[in-house]
Amino acid sequence: MIRVVVVDDEALIRTGFTYILNTADDIEVVAAVTGGQAVHTVRELRPEVVLLDIRMPDVDGLTVLAELRRIPDPPVVAMLTTFNMDEYVATALHSGAAGFLLKDTDPEQLPHLVRALTDGGIVLSSKVTRTVVDGYLAGGRRDAAARIVEQLTERERRVLVLIAEGLSNTDIGSRMHLSTGTVKDHVSALLAKLEVSTRVQAALLAERAGLLCPPQEQEQREYGV
Secondary structure, three states, X not given: OEEEEEEOOOHHHHHHHHHHHHOOOOEEEEEEXXXXXXXXXXXXXXXXXXXXXXXXXXXXXXXXXXXXXXXXXXXXXXXXXXXXXXXXXXXXHHOOOOEEEEOOOOHHHHHHHHHHHHOOOOXXXXXXXXXXXXXXXXXXXXXHHHHHHOOOXXXXXXXXXXXXXXXXXXXXXXXXXXXXXXXXXXXXXXXXXXXXXXXXXXXXXXXXXXXXOOHHHHXXXXXXX
């Protein structure tokens, strides 16, 4: 079972996400709490995935994210919001968020997205992908990113491109004819070389380094699953 904690200040959102995710045979929402309860709940229940509201009145979602990232073997955290132009998106990704979802995401897609998060997939809402990329890369120098990417082996560079395309570990293994364990080893190695903590940060570094499709085509490409 994939154990999930939903963190949101609105009871309706907590109830709705819990109901939708619990319809899946392999997912269990073990708690649905407000921001002030989040860190204690996660420490106690040790879920694999946390869906975390980015804006809450009792405690800021970015503050909760920072505390969750300091937990040993932290859960995968995806940020939730009703805003598709949220100024906090880039900060959340810099801080280690593994994804970014709008609260009006198709309910049928939610279990699939949670599974993707646990398998290392990148989950960014298609409605905010361009904004996320532009915000995260603002002020970044493409040549500096390219020099960092040069540290990677050819296989690691290939893995990086597939990560940036939103593939999970399982999908990367199938594409490259590697075991999931081998893919995980490659991912760990390239994250260390790139000096980033999450796959999303690595993917956006690949974007900055020019490893992906040209800008005019990039408008049509979506991260995620």
